[in-house]
Amino acid sequence: MGELTQEIPSQAVHLCIDMQRIFSREGPWATPWMERVLPNVVDLVGCAPERTVFTRFITPQRPSDLPGTWVTYYKKWRETTRERLDPRLLNLLPELERFAPPAGILDKRVYSAFADGRLHSELRGRGCDTLIVSGSETDVCVLSSVLAAVDYGYRIVIAEDAVCSSSDEAHDAMLALYRRRFDIQIEIANTDTIIDRWRV
Template identity: 75%
Template sequence: MGELTRGVPSQAVHLCIDMQRIFSREGPWPTPWMERVLPNVAALAGYAPAQTIFTRFIPPHRASDLPGAWARYYEKWREVTRERLDLRLLDLMPELQSFVPPARVLDKMVYSAFANGRLHADLRARQCDALIVSGSETDVCVLSSVLAAVDLGYRVILAADAVCSSSDESHDALIGLYRRRFDIQIEIAGTEAIIERWRT
């Protein structure tokens, strides 16, 4: 699974991407093994809830509310626009809701958690330069957020047993890509190893 070559700093933040009911078995975009990684996500959040930020992927009210390719995307997925969706499916998974507060929730309408600038500003205010990343999906929103964090210079620690995808093939390919092409900027380790090295 990988090892950490150095300790995790006390000001590190656990960034948990889109662990929401919409991506569980009950939602229209199911990630079948979300429930399998959920205990590890909860362990990270429970270890340092005040240093955890949960993101939520929020679709538009209707497809025409977003520009260009996003409008075309939601023309295909009209059932997940907010005018049709059961809005309770946008909630965090029940096992994670009790961590808020002190954990924070950041809503976003695109894949990357960094797209609107609020997350980066929050992390700078915390003097955070290291992120522990968990969540859904390895090959979509996690991918987009991780690469944005790399571009901004963050040390990224991916919790390999706390991320999930709807595609085993894509998940495995992305973990391999992170290891081969981004080994200096992205570290991969298991939840237990991360917690053991995290000095809170």
């Protein structure tokens, strides 16, 4: 449990999910311990910024811009729609923004980074079959993106000290789920181990 089964290849990509100001203490969706994992995320990005893809969760201009239950969702969270939100809150945290470029940025409107096919196409173009995953939240956008990546056949390495959630209970439950139910496709390791085993 928690050990890497093999080296991380040089063509691996670090997928850093939604480390944005909207999820920091200054935003309406504050993830209280984002700041605690931020140094580990910075270390991962700094290891190979050109092998990093940041995602940003971009809220709609108004609730009706998205289909179905998203309308209900954004009626509840109307202050996060772009007609009301300070647009700077959609930016990456300043400590990470400086890495892009060479790091890439992929904007998304839903939880999964793979929803519209662009990310999978880019990763295949890079010859990537392994993803290192960090970011927020462990039980929402990280979960959705990781399971989509599993469906595509990627090897997943989650940096357990570089993911965070607004719910400690859900965070712990997700890491336990990954370990118990997806142990062949998902590996869990700490940042230092990942950096040590990544051949960049």
